[in-house]
Amino acid sequence: MTPTQPTGGLEESSPTPISAPSVITTSGGVAHVLEVTGLTKRFGATTALSDVSLHVRHGEVHALLGHNGSGKSTLVKILSGYHRPDAGSISFKGQPVQLPVSSAHLAESGIAFLHQDIGLVPSASVLENVRIGRFETGVGRRIKWKAERERLREQLRSFDLKVEPDDPVNRLSASQRTIVGLLRALHNLEGHTGGLLVLDEATAALPAHETEELLAAVREIATRGISVLLITHHLNEPLILADRVSILRDGKLVMTGDVAGRTERDLAEMVIGRERRAPISRPPTTTKHGDVLVAQGLSGRILRDVSLSVGRGEILGLTGLSGSGHDEVPYALYGMSPLTAGTVSVEGERVGALNPPQSIRRGLALVSGDRAVAGGVPAATVSENLSAPSLGSLTGPARWILRAKEHTLVGSLIERFNIKPGIPGVAFSTMSGGNQQKALIGRWMASPPKVLLLDEATSGVDIGAVDEIVDTLGTFASGGGAVILASTQYEDLARLADRVLVFRDGRVSHQFRGDEITAHELLAASYGEAPPRSTTAHS
Numbered sequence: 001m002t003p004t005q006p007t008g009g010l011e012e013s014s015p016t017p018i019s020a021p022s023v024i025t026t027s028g029g030v031a032h033v034l035e036v037t038g039l040t041k042r043f044g045a046t047t048a049l050s051d052v053s054l055h056v057r058h059g060e061v062h063a064l065l066g067h068n069g070s071g072k073s074t075l076v077k078i079l080s081g082y083h084r085p086d087a088g089s090i091s092f093k094g095q096p097v098q099l100p101v102s103s104a105h106l107a108e109s110g111i112a113f114l115h116q117d118i119g120l121v122p123s124a125s126v127l128e129n130v131r132i133g134r135f136e137t138g139v140g141r142r143i144k145w146k147a148e149r150e151r152l153r154e155q156l157r158s159f160d161l162k163v164e165p166d167d168p169v170n171r172l173s174a175s176q177r178t179i180v181g182l183l184r185a186l187h188n189l190e191g192h193t194g195g196l197l198v199l200d201e202a203t204a205a206l207p208a209h210e211t212e213e214l215l216a217a218v219r220e221i222a223t224r225g226i227s228v229l230l231i232t233h234h235l236n237e238p239l240i241l242a243d244r245v246s247i248l249r250d251g252k253l254v255m256t257g258d259v260a261g262r263t264e265r266d267l268a269e270m271v272i273g274r275e276r277r278a279p280i281s282r283p284p285t286t287t288k289h290g291d292v293l294v295a296q297g298l299s300g301r302i303l304r305d306v307s308l309s310v311g312r313g314e315i316l317g318l319t320g321l322s323g324s325g326h327d328e329v330p331y332a333l334y335g336m337s338p339l340t341a342g343t344v345s346v347e348g349e350r351v352g353a354l355n356p357p358q359s360i361r362r363g364l365a366l367v368s369g370d371r372a373v374a375g376g377v378p379a380a381t382v383s384e385n386l387s388a389p390s391l392g393s394l395t396g397p398a399r400w401i402l403r404a405k406e407h408t409l410v411g412s413l414i415e416r417f418n419i420k421p422g423i424p425g426v427a428f429s430t431m432s433g434g435n436q437q438k439a440l441i442g443r444w445m446a447s448p449p450k451v452l453l454l455d456e457a458t459s460g461v462d463i464g465a466v467d468e469i470v471d472t473l474g475t476f477a478s479g480g481g482a483v484i485l486a487s488t489q490y491e492d493l494a495r496l497a498d499r500v501l502v503f504r505d506g507r508v509s510h511q512f513r514g515d516e517i518t519a520h521e522l523l524a525a526s527y528g529e530a531p532p533r534s535t536t537a538h539s
């Protein structure tokens with residue numbers, strides 16, 4: 001963090017005219033590590049970035065916020081050389097950068113990236129992941145394993161990370177894996193004075209209780225004089241960590257200013273461009289109207305003899321620390337994660353083989369926050385992805401797809417779920433991550449399943465879209481649907497769930513209902529600090 005913070009709030013930024021940066025550029029006497037000036041990027045009719053100017057000061061943590069589709073990833077992709085901008089310039093440490101940015105320039109200049117998908121090799125060790133391709137070698141090019149281990153051990157200690165260099169990465173928690181990714185990124189910055197670390201939604205998939213560990217690591221990095229560009233949807237993070245914040249809305253930079261004196265609510269309103277509206281209120285379901293799904297004695301990768309049920313109109317939350325098994329349940333019920341024991345019945349009928357086609361036939365649907373696991377088909381169109389679950393009702397004689405009917409359905413889903421840019425004919429992969437997520441949930445509402453299974457459904461989704469998803473699930477349940485929602489976003493569970501099961505070591509340790517469900521209680525129970533409650537996971 002910068003040692004002294006200028007006072008003053010967020011101000012409207014005035015667009016900076018495009019000009020070649022001078023060798024040493026300063027603003028208000030403060031040198032910038034990164035100057036982005038007048039950046040514009042168009043994709044066909046979509047202007048992803050429009051004349052964006054953004055300056056990151058030496059040694060500051062600069063948060064970049066914006067709603068889904070506002071242009072954050074496009075900016076990161078220009079910085080990493082993936083896209084060439086249509087207009088604008090970039091200078092790094094006062095030197096103009098040739099565009100598109102080349103990988104050689106990135107390696108030479110001291111810019112490193114950590115993306116949401118960290119890209120670690122799960123079966124390899126922490127040491128191998130951090131140092132791959134950059135091991136220190138001695139005589140005969142032999143790797144100096146002992147020296148490498150010692151060095152890494154020291155770094156792990158400085159980040160307060162209680163893991164060993166030889167531990168396989170697949171045994172680490174989500175936040176520990178992210179910190180290993182950070183260490184790898186830091187190795188790219190070795191030998192550079194200053195430098196810039198770009199964190200692109202690195203905390204999006206982290207459980208709420210593990211984010212603090214990562215933020216502490218980022219704070220440590222900033223004290224070493226490395227500037228950080230922090231891209232996130234979690235609005236508490238800039239408040240904890242950042243010196244300044246910039247906000248993108250619809251491809252335009254609308255604000256840059258100090259974080260000091262701001263609240264989460266201020267930031268939310270600036271991100272969505274309006275006051276945050278109250279979610280649709282839905283009376284909690286205190287009495288279940290018959291079980292839709294009953295699972296008995298489930299054991300699997302982590303799960304140990306878990307029984308649970310969900311009723312018509314009920315939203316059942318599942319939570320716990322990573323490795324507790326709560327997030328295995330949706331995949332196990334859907335047939336994507338193998339079970340070693342247990343039975344599942346839907347509407348009283350036992351499901352024989354648990355596999356996705358069978359689950360779909362029984363009326364189960366799965367939406368995962370990890371779009372690589374259960375996402376849409378990237379190369380298919382937005383329209384094809386949205387209409388996929390409803391094909392049964394869209395086919396006419398000789399199984400022809402009734403295009404006019406499909407068109408109407410897709411149009412109504414785009415409008416109802418505010419999916420942007422909402423062009424039915426473009427590839428699904430061209431939509432921003434958050435808009436893909438809205439589409440993946442929204443498409444099930446056209447031909448509702450009996451049970452909607454979700455895992456971290458709001459991962460990578462902006463604050464306005466979280467509200468929309470909460471409303472969607474509430475409406476679905478009010479209409480008689482059953483929801484099983486695995487999540488570590490305790491606030492979302494407290495807003496939404498009728499009942500929450502907390503998992504520890506593969507078993508249900510606590511059950512909370514109605515008013516008992518608070519973020520504080522769920523956190524305490526996840527850590528085993530709450531007094532045990534009824535653990536009968538059937539109501």
Ligand SMILES: Nc1ncnc2c1ncn2[C@@H]1O[C@H](COP(=O)(O)OP(=O)(O)OP(=O)(O)O)[C@@H](O)[C@H]1O
Pocket residue numbers: 043046047048066067068069070071072073074075420421429430431432433434435460462
């Ligand atoms: N390759 C592409 N082809 C066409 N349009 C694209 C492409 N990449 C991005 N876009 C569009 O550019 C706009 C900005 O997208 P971008 O991914 O930068 O948003 P974002 O702020 O990162 O969103 P999110 O928070 O959802 O990740 C969106 O309208 C998106 O649909």
